[in-house]
Amino acid sequence: MREARRMIVRMAELEIDPDRIDAYTALLSEEIEASVRLEPGVLFLFAVSVKGSPNKVRVIEGYADQAAYDAHLTTPHFLKYKTQTADMVRSLRLVETDPITLKAKDQISN
């Protein structure tokens, strides 16, 4: 059981340059894989696109606590993603949330 009150869950809603979707998703997938594998405090990162609008990307992000999130922002893999995708991202909206209930099977990665 995680301590829900310390867990941070947020959603990033991005609009990507339609001509750069493949390059963007490759960099995003690499960053997600590295973050969950290497960072103890990154609980999950789920990236999806809105059906019919492949350039509208949403990332649902879960961190153990604020310190885990702050640490994530300084990692080489996050900084590489941020730098290399900067000119592919047309807009970024961050939705901060309060967790209600999060339940998952033990193995859910795709």
Added chain:
Amino acid sequence: MREARRMIVRMAELEIDPDRIDAYTALLSEEIEASVRLEPGVLFLFAVSVKGSPNKVRVIEGYADQAAYDAHLTTPHFLKYKTQTADMVRSLRLVETDPITLKAKDQISN
């Protein structure tokens, strides 16, 4: 490794009657807990509210495939949730998605 191309991920964006938030979240939490525990094809259900707007609820839903989702809709716990919350939900928008990359630690439930 899940078969990403068969996995279904969608987001429900709900607006709840502000006077019924506690009753609504209790029913939603009960439904989420039962679904992930009892249904092999329900991979995860994450419910959050938008910070500062506790009546704006988002549920991120993951199912193994279409059959798992169809089965979920016929379960007693889902039908109980749907019936008992019907007059608490002011609006419901479903966002269908295509999964890009989903990675998670083995234990992420709160």
